Amino acid sequence: AQRVTQPExxxxxxxxxxxxxxxxxxxxxxxxxxxxxxxxxxxxxLLLRHISRESIKGFTADLNKGETxxxxxxxxxxxxxxxxxxxxxxxxxxxxxxWGAGTKLIIKP
Amino acid sequence: KAGVTQTPRYLIKTxxxxxxxxxxxxxxxxxxxxxxxxxxxxxQFLFEYFSETQRNKGNFPGRFSGRQFSNSRSEMxxxxxxxxxxxxxxxxxxxxxxxxxxxxxxxxxxxxV
Numbered sequence: 093a094q095r096v097t098q099p100e101x102x103x104x105x106x107x108x109x110x111x112x113x114x115x116x117x118x119x120x121x122x123x124x125x126x127x128x129x130x131x132x133x134x135x136x137x138l139l140l141r142h143i144s145r146e147s148i149k150g151f152t153a154d155l156n157k158g159e160t161x162x163x164x165x166x167x168x169x170x171x172x173x174x175x176x177x178x179x180x181x182x183x184x185x186x187x188x189x190x191w192g193a194g195t196k197l198i199i200k201p
Numbered sequence: 202k203a204g205v206t207q208t209p210r211y212l213i214k215t216x217x218x219x220x221x222x223x224x225x226x227x228x229x230x231x232x233x234x235x236x237x238x239x240x241x242x243x244x245q246f247l248f249e250y251f252s253e254t255q256r257n258k259g260n261f262p263g264r265f266s267g268r269q270f271s272n273s274r275s276e277m278x279x280x281x282x283x284x285x286x287x288x289x290x291x292x293x294x295x296x297x298x299x300x301x302x303x304x305x306x307x308x309x310x311x312x313x314v
Contacts, residue, residue, distance in 0.1 A: 124300045135204075136291065136305040178244070182300040187256045188234065189299045191244040 094119050096181050098192035105169050106200045113164040113195050115153075115179030124182035125162040126189070127153055131175045139164075139177070149173070174199045203227065207292050207306035214313050219280040222309045226273050226294030233275040234299065235267060238289040238308070247290075250275055251297070282313045 095118040105111055117123055127139040140148045142155040142162060153164045162179060179192040206225040214220050226233050235247040246259035250269035267277040273294075279286055289310050293303035 126302065128303075135307050136293075136303075138302045138304070141302060182298075184298065184300055187232070187249040187251070187298050188246040188259070189244075189303070190246075193243050 094181060094183055094190045096179050096190050096192040098177075098179055098195050100195045101193070102196045102198070104198040104200060107171055108168050111164075111166045111169045111173065111197065111199075113177050113179075113197065115162045115164065115192055117160050117162065117179075117181050119160075119181055119183070121183075121185075123155065123157075123160075123162075124184070125153075125155060126180045126182065127151070127162075127164050128178045128180060129175050130178070136178070169199045171199045171201060173197060205292055205294050205304050205306035207290075207309050209309060210307065211310045212312065214282050214311065216282055216284060216313055218282050219278060220282060220311060221276055221278045222290055222292075222311075224275045224277075224292030224294075224306060226275070226292075227304055230294035230296055230304070231273055232295040232298050232301075233269055233273060234293045234295070234303065235275070235277050236291045236293065237261075238291055239287075244291070247277065249298070279311075284313050287311060287313045 097116045126141045129139045130136045151166045178194045180189040208223045232251045234249040237245045248258045264280045269275045289308045291308045292306040295301045
């Protein structure tokens with residue numbers, strides 16, 4: 093079965109510290125993975141997708157097929173990074189995303 | 202360019218009533234998906250439409266239905282509302298499907314009393 097797991101409901105780090113938001117997936121096919129972010133009082137928006145191999149707002153994520161993970165990382169957290177982060181798996185054949193439960197990231201000053 | 206527009210933003214309905222929610226996608230986006238978001242269940246897939254055809258439906262009862270028009274605008278309908286239908290309903294549009302990346306609307310907050 094397809095599943096996305098974000099083990100941390102809440103992650104709190106100090107400004108300037110490194111951040112790693114964990115995401116593990118279960119999928120027998122070739123995965124397409126995404127990170128979406130929702131800032132306070134804003135819409136859910138696409139942060140990055142593994143196929144693009146890009147860095148957005150200093151965040152990167154590497155797909156590790158061996159560990160079935162797609163962790164989101166940033167070397168130096170900023171207060172404006174505080175938000176809800178969702179990892180999602182695209183199931184092409186079903187035209188849908190499978191979502192993780194989300195991790196609330198709080199950056200302390 | 203205009204984003205994804207959902208109307209209305211808020212709705213309060215009584216059990217047993219029905220409701221229709223509307224979504225206008227980004228111009229040029231032909232895929233529209235609907236998700237239900239609740240604190241307990243998170244984001245749950247409702248259905249996806251492309252060029253007026255429903256390509257997939259999530260595990261929701263038949264009371265939940267939708268459609269897409271020739272201009273890609275979409276509506277979803279919930280009949281015989283139950284208290285458990287209270288949720289934020291999100292619409293997302295994409296060029297062709299989820300793997301292209303979604304653009305989300307602000308959602309419609311439905312409260313059933």
